[in-house]
Amino acid sequence: NAGVTQTPKFRILKIGQSMTLQCAQDMNHNYMYWYRQDPGMGLKLIYYSVGAGITDKGEVPNGYNVSRSTTEDFPLRLELAAPSQTSVYFCASSYSTGDKNIQYFGAGTRLSVL
Amino acid sequence: GNSVTQMEGPVTLSEEAFLTINCTYTATGYPSLFWYVQYPGEGLQLLLKATKADDKGSNKGFEATYRKETTSFHLEKGSVQVSDSAVYFCALTTTDSWGKLQFGAGTQVVVTP
Numbered sequence: 506n507a508g509v510t511q512t513p514k515f516r517i518l519k520i521g522q523s524m525t526l527q528c529a530q531d532m533n534h535n536y537m538y539w540y541r542q543d544p545g546m547g548l549k550l551i552y553y554s555v556g557a558g559i560t561d562k563g564e565v566p567n568g569y570n571v572s573r574s575t576t577e578d579f580p581l582r583l584e585l586a587a588p589s590q591t592s593v594y595f596c597a598s599s600y601s602t603g604d605k606n607i608q609y610f611g612a613g614t615r616l617s618v619l
Numbered sequence: 620g621n622s623v624t625q626m627e628g629p630v631t632l633s634e635e636a637f638l639t640i641n642c643t644y645t646a647t648g649y650p651s652l653f654w655y656v657q658y659p660g661e662g663l664q665l666l667l668k669a670t671k672a673d674d675k676g677s678n679k680g681f682e683a684t685y686r687k688e689t690t691s692f693h694l695e696k697g698s699v700q701v702s703d704s705a706v707y708f709c710a711l712t713t714t715d716s717w718g719k720l721q722f723g724a725g726t727q728v729v730v731t732p
Contacts, residue, residue, distance in 0.1 A: 509662070536718050545710060547623070547722035548663075555718075563719065595662055599718055606651070606718045610662030 507531050511596050511611035518586040518618045528596030536599045537579040538608065539563075539571065541592040548595065555580055563565040586618045612614050621646045621716070625709050625723035632730050640648055640694040640707055640726045642683075648713030652676075652685055652692040653720070657706045666694075666707070704730045 514525045530537065535556045540548040544572050550563030554573040568590060570582040579598075583590060597608040626641040644650065651670045655663040667676030672687035683694045692709060709723040 538719070545724065547724045548720075550632050550719055553719060597663075601718070606720070607665050607668070608663075608718075608720060610664065612660075612662045 509596055509609050509611035511594075511614050513614060514612065515615045516617070518616065519585075520586060520588065520618060522586050523582070523584045524586070526583070526594055526596075526616075528579045528581065529577050530561075530579075530596075530598040530609070531577065532598060532600070532609065534578060534598035534600050534609075535609070536601070536606075537573065538597045539569070539579070539581045540595045540597065540600075541565065542595060542613075543592050551581065567579060577594055583616075588618050590616065591618045592616060621650070621711060621713060621721040623709050623711055623721055623723035625707075625726050628706075628725070628727035630726060630728045632728070633670055634701055634730055635698045636730075638694075638696045638699045638703070638728065639655060639689070640709075640728070642692045642694065642709035642723060644690050644692065644709070646690075646711055646713055648715050650711040650713050652683070653710045653712075654681070654683055654692070654694050655708045655710060656723075657708065657725070673718045692710050699728070701730050701732055704728060 509530045538553045539551040549565045552571040554560045597609045599608045653668045654666040656666045666702045667678040669676040669685035675684045710720045
């Protein structure tokens with residue numbers, strides 16, 4: 506009964522370092538999403554994917570990259586980390602779109618860039 | 620473009636009080652509307668949804684009615700419990716947005732015994 510699994514839960518990076526946030530889902534969902542959540546703000550979409558091999562930019566993609574080689578995994582890559590990337594990152598997946606779109610979220614990764 | 624506006628929090632209530640969280644939206648297409656809830660330290664989870672005008676979504680004692688004429692989807696609960704303390708997010712998606720959700724800023728609700 507795993508659902509959407511994100512690792513790590515917490516991470517501290519130095520400015521200029523890079524890292525990959527992992528996301529895996531076991532529900533055979535086609536659609537996957539990465540969001541960031543800043544204090545007092547709603548979630549902003551970073552990247553999304555409509556299936557293996559297909560990704561597209563969301564609202565705030567700068568400084569991030571993604572890949573989707575399998576249905577299950579959707580890693581988010583941070584290159585040259587900056588303090589502005591300090592945030593909580595959520596991965597989500599859904600079976601479909603429109604009125605059948607129920608997104609299932611992971612527990613989040615809390616990232617600090619110092 | 621699409622946008623969602625929620626009332627600011629925190630909203631602090633006593634147990635058994637009535638809760639209303641206002642949500643209004645603008646959308647280019649015909650939206651489906653959602654309320655998600657985030658409990659402390661957890662990810663978001665769907666609370667309820669409505670997909671067409673005058674639909675009422677309900678779950679766990681919470682209700683929200685899709686009002687097209689006022690472009691609103693206000694969340695209500697008649698008697699809150701301490702366990703309802705969480706952040707509540709209103710969100711929408713449209714048929715042309717490839718499943719992407721547009722979220723409001725979230726409203727923190729604190730229920731005291």
